[in-house]
Amino acid sequence: MEEEKMTVSPSQMKDENQPVQSKETQYGSVEIADSVILDLVNVALGKVEEIVKDQKKEKKAVAMDRKGNENTVSITVSTKLMLSKSIREVAEKIQRTIKEEVEGMTGLIKVEKVTINVLDVALMLKEEPQIPTFSDDEPGEHPEKKG
Numbered sequence: 001m002e003e004e005k006m007t008v009s010p011s012q013m014k015d016e017n018q019p020v021q022s023k024e025t026q027y028g029s030v031e032i033a034d035s036v037i038l039d040l041v042n043v044a045l046g047k048v049e050e051i052v053k054d055q056k057k058e059k060k061a062v063a064m065d066r067k068g069n070e071n072t073v074s075i076t077v078s079t080k081l082m083l084s085k086s087i088r089e090v091a092e093k094i095q096r097t098i099k100e101e102v103e104g105m106t107g108l109i110k111v112e113k114v115t116i117n118v119l120d121v122a123l124m125l126k127e128e129p130q131i132p133t134f135s136d137d138e139p140g141e142h143p144e145k146k147g
Helices: 034-046 087-106
Strands: 020-025 028-033 062-066 072-083 110-123
Touching: 028 034, 034 062, 034 072, 034 087, 072 087, 087 110
Parallel strands: 072 110
Antiparallel strands: 020 028, 062 072
């Protein structure tokens, strides 16, 4: 029995779960997988200090929808925020950061809409200044008591 050899081009190897954004340029076509766009969204989320970083995979909190074969996407982010400013201000910052990151890094993809779902907030507690306390049992802690 002879082994059948198959030649597969990179375009045939695309995962069906990962649609590809394609754009014709003067030199040929440029294709950007949805997974790359989602990675760029996660990079953008990492730049926003007010987002509470989850130890689990953050990609699960990001969804993307695109219009047919167009280079237009809508992104939805579900997240937990550190309550340091108004939620509206932080949400607008996240929207702006995602839009700038994806559009700037790809040069081909237009972000039509970014929806932010705030699932939870963490309160910033003001830390009380710690005043050191000394006890008589700890030698060397009282510079004025030598002896």
